[in-house]
Amino acid sequence: MPRKPLALPRLNRQSRVPLQDQLAIQLKQAIQSGTLKAGESLPSSRDLASELGVSRNTAIAACDRLLGEGYVESEPRSGIRVSREFKPAEFRPALAKFPPHAIARKPAFSTRLDGPRPFRPCQPDVKLFPLALWNRLRNQATRRLGEGLLHYQSRHALGLPVLRRELAGYLGASRGVRCEWEQIAITTGSQQALYLLSQLLLKPGARVFQEDPGYPGARRAFQSSGARLKGLAVDIEGAIPSPHPRPAALVYCTPSRQFPTGATMPVARRMALLEFARRCNAWLVEDDYDSEFRYAGPPLPCLQSLDPAGRVIHIGSMSKTLIPSLRIGYVVLPKELVEPFELLRLVADDHGPLIDQAALAAFVSTGGFYSHIRRCRKSYAAKLACFLEATKTHDLPLDFPFPDGGMNQTGYFREPVGSVTSLALELEREGLDVPTTASYLINARRKIRPALVFGFSAFDPAEIRRGIALTARAIQAVRAKTPVR
Amino acid sequence: MPRKPLALPRLNRQSRVPLQDQLAIQLKQAIQSGTLKAGESLPSSRDLASELGVSRNTAIAACDRLLGEGYVESEPRSGIRVSREFKPAEFRPALAKFPPHAIARKPAFSTRLDGPRPFRPCQPDVKLFPLALWNRLRNQATRRLGEGLLHYQSRHALGLPVLRRELAGYLGASRGVRCEWEQIAITTGSQQALYLLSQLLLKPGARVFQEDPGYPGARRAFQSSGARLKGLAVDIEGAIPSPHPRPAALVYCTPSRQFPTGATMPVARRMALLEFARRCNAWLVEDDYDSEFRYAGPPLPCLQSLDPAGRVIHIGSMSKTLIPSLRIGYVVLPKELVEPFELLRLVADDHGPLIDQAALAAFVSTGGFYSHIRRCRKSYAAKLACFLEATKTHDLPLDFPFPDGGMNQTGYFREPVGSVTSLALELEREGLDVPTTASYLINARRKIRPALVFGFSAFDPAEIRRGIALTARAIQAVRAKTPVR
Numbered sequence: 014m015p016r017k018p019l020a021l022p023r024l025n026r027q028s029r030v031p032l033q034d035q036l037a038i039q040l041k042q043a044i045q046s047g048t049l050k051a052g053e054s055l056p057s058s059r060d061l062a063s064e065l066g067v068s069r070n071t072a073i074a075a076c077d078r079l080l081g082e083g084y085v086e087s088e089p090r091s092g093i094r095v096s097r098e099f100k101p102a103e104f105r106p107a108l109a110k111f112p113p114h115a116i117a118r119k120p121a122f123s124t125r126l127d128g129p130r131p132f133r134p135c136q137p138d139v140k141l142f143p144l145a146l147w148n149r150l151r152n153q154a155t156r157r158l159g160e161g162l163l164h165y166q167s168r169h170a171l172g173l174p175v176l177r178r179e180l181a182g183y184l185g186a187s188r189g190v191r192c193e194w195e196q197i198a199i200t201t202g203s204q205q206a207l208y209l210l211s212q213l214l215l216k217p218g219a220r221v222f223q224e225d226p227g228y229p230g231a232r233r234a235f236q237s238s239g240a241r242l243k244g245l246a247v248d249i250e251g252a253i254p255s256p257h258p259r260p261a262a263l264v265y266c267t268p269s270r271q272f273p274t275g276a277t278m279p280v281a282r283r284m285a286l287l288e289f290a291r292r293c294n295a296w297l298v299e300d301d302y303d304s305e306f307r308y309a310g311p312p313l314p315c316l317q318s319l320d321p322a323g324r325v326i327h328i329g330s331m332s333k334t335l336i337p338s339l340r341i342g343y344v345v346l347p348k349e350l351v352e353p354f355e356l357l358r359l360v361a362d363d364h365g366p367l368i369d370q371a372a373l374a375a376f377v378s379t380g381g382f383y384s385h386i387r388r389c390r391k392s393y394a395a396k397l398a399c400f401l402e403a404t405k406t407h408d409l410p411l412d413f414p415f416p417d418g419g420m421n422q423t424g425y426f427r428e429p430v431g432s433v434t435s436l437a438l439e440l441e442r443e444g445l446d447v448p449t450t451a452s453y454l455i456n457a458r459r460k461i462r463p464a465l466v467f468g469f470s471a472f473d474p475a476e477i478r479r480g481i482a483l484t485a486r487a488i489q490a491v492r493a494k495t496p497v498r
Numbered sequence: 499m500p501r502k503p504l505a506l507p508r509l510n511r512q513s514r515v516p517l518q519d520q521l522a523i524q525l526k527q528a529i530q531s532g533t534l535k536a537g538e539s540l541p542s543s544r545d546l547a548s549e550l551g552v553s554r555n556t557a558i559a560a561c562d563r564l565l566g567e568g569y570v571e572s573e574p575r576s577g578i579r580v581s582r583e584f585k586p587a588e589f590r591p592a593l594a595k596f597p598p599h600a601i602a603r604k605p606a607f608s609t610r611l612d613g614p615r616p617f618r619p620c621q622p623d624v625k626l627f628p629l630a631l632w633n634r635l636r637n638q639a640t641r642r643l644g645e646g647l648l649h650y651q652s653r654h655a656l657g658l659p660v661l662r663r664e665l666a667g668y669l670g671a672s673r674g675v676r677c678e679w680e681q682i683a684i685t686t687g688s689q690q691a692l693y694l695l696s697q698l699l700l701k702p703g704a705r706v707f708q709e710d711p712g713y714p715g716a717r718r719a720f721q722s723s724g725a726r727l728k729g730l731a732v733d734i735e736g737a738i739p740s741p742h743p744r745p746a747a748l749v750y751c752t753p754s755r756q757f758p759t760g761a762t763m764p765v766a767r768r769m770a771l772l773e774f775a776r777r778c779n780a781w782l783v784e785d786d787y788d789s790e791f792r793y794a795g796p797p798l799p800c801l802q803s804l805d806p807a808g809r810v811i812h813i814g815s816m817s818k819t820l821i822p823s824l825r826i827g828y829v830v831l832p833k834e835l836v837e838p839f840e841l842l843r844l845v846a847d848d849h850g851p852l853i854d855q856a857a858l859a860a861f862v863s864t865g866g867f868y869s870h871i872r873r874c875r876k877s878y879a880a881k882l883a884c885f886l887e888a889t890k891t892h893d894l895p896l897d898f899p900f901p902d903g904g905m906n907q908t909g910y911f912r913e914p915v916g917s918v919t920s921l922a923l924e925l926e927r928e929g930l931d932v933p934t935t936a937s938y939l940i941n942a943r944r945k946i947r948p949a950l951v952f953g954f955s956a957f958d959p960a961e962i963r964r965g966i967a968l969t970a971r972a973i974q975a976v977r978a979k980t981p982v983r
Contacts, residue, residue: 017533031765034765034766035765037769038769038799038804041769042804042806044602047669060808062570070553079764098637101907117841117842117844117845118841119837119840119841120653120655120844124660125646125723126643126646126647126651126654126658127646127649127651128645128646129649129650129655136649137651139645139648139649141646142648144640144648146634148636148637151633152633158611158626160625161610161611161612161613162611162823163624163627163629163821163823164611164613164614164621164821164822164823165589165610165613165614165817165822165823165824166612166822167605168605168606168612169611173610174609174862178833183945194894200847200851201686201847201851202847202848203847204845204846204847204848205847205848208845208847213598230845230848233844233845234845237697237842237845237846243928280516280519281519284522284523284526284769288744317817319527320821321522321527332650336648336649337648337649337650337651338647338648338649338650338651338851338852339850339851340847340848340849340850352604353598355604356598356601356602356603356604357598357602357607357722359753360602360823361688361689361690361691361693361717361722361846362685362686362687362689362690362693362847363689363715363825364688364825365825366686366823366824366825366851367611367823369822369851370515383674395871414917433508434871475906476974496834
């Protein structure tokens with residue numbers, strides 16, 4: 014059998030690895046990768062030595078090792094050949110318990126850093142963020158706290174105590190949250206809080222009640238623990254507690270502004286939801302993702318403040334109030350969950366980045382945080398007015414029943430419009446990003462009134478007006494295709 | 499039954515919550531918290547109204563609601579009382595599948611930011627980190643990349659492409675890692691890489707082989723998925739592949755410098771370990787945690803470079819080369835794991851902080867990273883020399899068999915010293931932090947040669963000399979208590 018040239022890479026004479034080991038490794042790689050196939054002859058040790066410029070002893074030693082390890086076999090008078098039993102690696106061990114591709118969808122590939130397109134929901138206006146001030150606060154913090162801020166701080170897996178204290182004060186004053194500062198855990202965003210809670214509280218097969226339509230980030234976190242999701246229907250008061258409570262591990266809701274409908278839950282419904290969670294013997298997760306942004310009147314008391322039993326877990330995020338790329342969120346834990354959460358966090362990623370935590374503590378304590386929220390609220394209120402006016406100017410056939418807050422407005426079609434999903438695709442072709450409420454359904458067969466979700470907070474007035482004009486045109490185009498009934 | 503005063507908080511007349519709802523909520527809270535006990539009488543609606551300064555209709559409406567919800571019951575001529583069936587909340591739903599307290603231990607409480615005490619292992623010298631330069635790189639990055647760096651970037655759950663490209667170049671040149679840049683995932687430290695891999699690859703009950711003694715962070719990550727850990731004994735060449743390979747999900751090792759013994763795995767052992775993993779049909783996780791720090795000769799080729807089958811998962815950390823509090827690590831994934839890892843990361847915490855990622859990319863591309871490593875290597879080599887000299891000056895009865903690299907030195911007792919665990923406790927009382935190798939055992943009954951692990955990289959010469967003097971004294975004290983044989 015004629016021998017093809019092997020084309021081995023050159024050996025590295027500067028390396029600490031002996032030449033014979035290098036040669037043996039390269040030959041094995043050629044065998045493992047299939048370059049040298051089962052039954053194929055190897056060059057003689059003499060040929061190997063001259064081809065690579067090594068001594069013949071080196072070549073013999075390398076071949077001996079391959080013989081000893083069973084990669085090659087020797088035959089009298091015909092030299093050595095790759096073992097006929099050798100099969101190149103076919104290595105495909107199984108993946109995890111709840112395969113990620115069943116939970117999440119891979120975002121489209123891009124190496125660029127893109128900003129959101131209009132009207133992507135839940136996007137803050139990052140231009141409002143005082144980056145220069147923030148960097149000054151970072152520098153002051155590192156000067157003041159010194160090296161401690163640079164070391165491992167596994168004792169502070171739940172976050173810097175100074176920040177947790179500041180947040181306890183803020184949440185007590187603004188949201189009525191009742192807690193000790195030790196109950197507050199800083200996370201790298203609300204998604205981490207949801208994921209760690211699902212790891213902590215959900216056994217595979219556990220029942221979870223969630224608003225339907227509801228927030229997909231929460232759904233994915235629960236599914237990653239193998240939970241069985243049960244949808245709670247949503248009306249203009251938010252999630253409707255099921256009249257048939259059943260044992261469940263967790264109930265998830267967004268009472269201050271239901272995602273994606275925008276409904277604010279009145280106090281009576283809040284009490285009913287607490288009662289429902291009590292009957293299910295479930296934890297109640299309150300995701301308070303954008304409660305800072307109300308443009309009329311103060312916010313309602315959060316669920317956590319209405320619950321003396323310690324059943325409510327209150328989650329918030331700085332991705333909306335500050336900027337997403339900081340990756341800071343928080344969770345207010347019932348006392349008995351504090352230590353389990355801390356231990357899990359240590360295992361999951363030890364602790365979060367500390368310099369930004371220190372900067373945030375200073376931002377809150379010096380009042381910069383509050384002025385920033387006021388500035389955002391003012392700006393978003395103006396954008397909301399611009400948005401609503403544009404929908405009137407362009408005569409959008411949509412009702413916006415909750416025009417009082419948030420970063421998004423959900424528009425309900427006054428009359429049938431054909432396929433709202435094709436409309437969303439049409440808007441995507443126009444460069445817009447306007448999801449349907451139906452795209453947030455857990456139970457895809459649930460009948461809901463057709464609606465589109467418009468985020469307005471990240472976009473300037475010109476973008477908003479242009480986006481609404483495009484939307485109006487797309488709706489007319491889809492309507493023209495719909496047969497008149 | 500005489501009525502005690504109720505001491506309800508004042509009602510908020512500015513609130514959007516109707517007064518009758520506020521009153522009902524407060525009464526429920528008093529019942530749920532046990533302030534009002536089962537069978538206890540409530541004040542009459544007339545008394546409530548006058549006590550709180552509300553109309554009698556408001557008080558009646560609140561009581562009606564409590565009646566409707568079953569919190570209270572009404573009896574002819576004796577008013578209303580708390581339902582005799584009502585029991586205050588005793589709310590203790592079950593926790594997770596693998597309770598965190600079984601995996602990790604809560605660190606001692608402190609609100610301070612402490613630096614490490616001598617000789618805590620694996621601690622970089624944070625004073626060497628060029629913080630001012632780093633902040634300049636951050637500012638340049640935010641100016642250059644603009645708002646994109648502040649938004650959500652879920653497309654970049656695996657990290658900024660510019661950083662992944664730079665790391666692919668660095669790892670190829672310095673470690674021989676063979677990969678496309680798309681195979682590199684940025685994590686918030688190597689702990690997150692270990693945790694997400696355990697979530698991805700380990701079913702409950704899965705077999706995992708790990709060096710014993712070995713790294714506890716890895717052990718906890720695997721245990722959090724319910725894996726069954728099997729220890730691999732360790733000798734001066736690192737992990738010893740078991741002669742009896744059995745099906746396993748994962749093999750974990752630290753070949754460039756075994757933690758905690760400090761042994762470097764020679765190439766022949768690396769090949770044997772790869773073969774062992776192949777026979778187990780297991781993934782092979784190579785934790786390359788401090789390979790930058792070798793003070794004599796170039797490092798050996800990493801396991802990943804020796805494995806054409808795509809079985810090796812290579813993990814590294816910037817916590818050692820830069821500073822821990824940045825929380826940046828990376829993992830080089832086999833191609834088939836890239837997408838599952840990305841999807842899981844999106845569910846776990848969306849993506850990491852971006853400004854520091856951009857700064858690190860610039861730090862590598864402008865060469866600052868390489869000069870920083872050189873500076874650290876020089877400083878740590880000097881500290882190592884100082885450390886070893888101090889052990890001689892104070893005549894420590896320990897052998898240090900691997901004095902050629904790393905951030906730690908493991909000292910083996912030349913002769914029996916009584917209980918090495920009591921010695922470690924004695925050192926702790928002296929303000930030192932010197933773990934025993936036995937404290938890193940998976941199988942606590944495994945017999946290993948008594949040894950102490952000294953980290954030297956974070957401490958200055960005076961601290962090192964003082965710490966060694968204290969260690970020498972403590973060893974003598976423990977020896978004096980040990981009966982002569």
